[in-house]
Amino acid sequence: xxxxxxxxxxxxxxxxxxxxxxxxxxxxxxxxxxxxxxxxxxxxxxxxxxxxxxxxxxxxxxxxxxxxxxxxxxxxxxxxxxxxxxxxxxxx
Numbered sequence: 001x002x003x004x005x006x007x008x009x010x011x012x013x014x015x016x017x018x019x020x021x022x023x024x025x026x027x028x029x030x031x032x033x034x035x036x037x038x039x040x041x042x043x044x045x046x047x048x049x050x051x052x053x054x055x056x057x058x059x060x061x062x063x064x065x066x067x068x069x070x071x072x073x074x075x076x077x078x079x080x081x082x083x084x085x086x087x088x089x090x091x092x
Contacts, residue, residue, distance in 0.1 A: 006075035023061045025053040
């Protein structure tokens with residue numbers, strides 16, 4: 001049972017930084033997904049893949065994993081620096 005600890009990036013539909021400040025502990029899948037032959041839906045018997053735990057800081061997520069004997073890997077944070085400027089600067 002291995003887990004990933006990361007800070008989610010904003011999706012393409014977001015203009016702000018909401019939901020990107022929390023840290024997420026997510027279990028890596030143990031089994032591959034299977035395709036149902038009748039309906040064509042994708043499913044899995046791996047219940048841990050549905051669990052996502054949110055924490056306020058990286059240290060909290062790491063201490064939770066250590067307390068519960070969960071092997072984890074911390075993904076590095078890739079954040080772009082935002083250059084905030086006035087709209088009028090486009091016409092200088």
